[in-house]
Amino acid sequence: MWMETIDVTAPYHFERILERLTSDPLNVIDLDNRSISLPLRNKDQEPSIVLVKAIGTIEQPVFQVSGEKEADKDDLLKEVKRIFQWETNLLPVMEHFKLSNLAAIFEEHAGTPLVLDFNLYHCLVKCMIHQQLNLSFAHKLTARFVQTFGEQKDGVWFYPLPESIAGLDYSQLRELQFSMRKAEYVIDTSRMIAGGELRLEELPSLSDEEIMEKLVKIRGIGPWTVQNVLLFGLGRPNLFPLADIGIQNALKKHFGLEKKPTKEEMLEWSKEWHPFLSYASLYLWRSIE
Structure with a gap:
């Protein structure tokens, strides 16, 4: 067994991540324990469970990560950091959207990171x-x-x-x-x-x-x-799926529209979201979940 404690730059809202991940019945999540069991594979493609547990707060995020084989520790820790985007500072993202037309949504869901699929x-x-x-x-x-x-x-x-x-x-x-x-x-x-x-x-x-x-x-x-x-x-930061129905519905709700927005309207609104379109997409999804 191995265990590592990781400090992450604030703000970082792990509970919001877990809430979103509970929609997938395959995920093994303990909301009370603030933890998730990740199904990762080592370099030999053997299955290895890694437990990620929050032991800090939104403003002082700290995580305890533990796994099975010591020999796999470095590779699996790298994967956990990639999945949860622990090396991405959310402060520039939050600052970018403060004066944008999505300011209210970003204030409500502040500290929600982009979390990746497990491979x-x-x-x-x-x-x-x-x-x-x-x-x-x-x-x-x-x-x-x-x-x-x-x-x-x-x-x-x-x-x-x-x-x-x-x-x-x-x-x-x-x-x-x-x-x-x-x-x-x-x-x-x-x-x-x-x-x-x-x-x-x-x-x-x-x-x-x-x-x-x-x-x-x-x-x-x-x-x-x-x-x-x-x-x-891949966690690319500047993606905005115009054809996504969830994003269209979120924009309809946010801007108080009678019908779904046009592609032209979406492109116009999104001009001020660059270079963080992926976060705009994520927070729009969050706003209707």
Whole structure:
């Protein structure tokens, strides 16, 4: 066993993170204990549970991180810091939006960081499953997928590896209520990753535009999916998914509109949100959750 105490720059509202993460039934969260059990993998792709527990406050954020094998400590700590964006200072973001047209939302949800999915394959598959589905059924379908083909360790579910999904027949996903197209998209993309045709580990070194160009060529991956991968897989700070219904509804509510805003209106409002569009997106989602 290993344990490390990490200090994070304030403000940092961990309770808001946990509340948001409880919407996914696969996440193992203890709200009373202010903790989450992360299903991570070590460099050999072996499953390893890392417990992240808040022991500080919003204005003095401190975390206790513990794991299993000492040999995995450095790699897994790096992953935890990446997922929870502990090395990103939120103060410049908060200052940027103080005088913006989203000032009220940012004041209400101050200190809410952008939290990433637990690994890039996990993020890509989840985004593909969630395409064109209501959120409740999307979570159910994703849970079925993971609980059928992933692995469980001490009550924590781990997403399957691409190699496992690459070997499936489309009918095996159809049995879980996947549409035929969605089954093809998930399995075919997993085969590309397992075969080395798509190398996810190369994506962090590419620009947003290069990643968009690369991924939209793959059948079943459109701009909405790529934007979500950039946002929740890679933590890119300046993403604003114009076609996202949740963001449209949040803007309709925030600006007191009778109908959803037009693309032109969204582009005009968002001019003053650069270079932190991703935070505008996150806080708009938060405002209607």
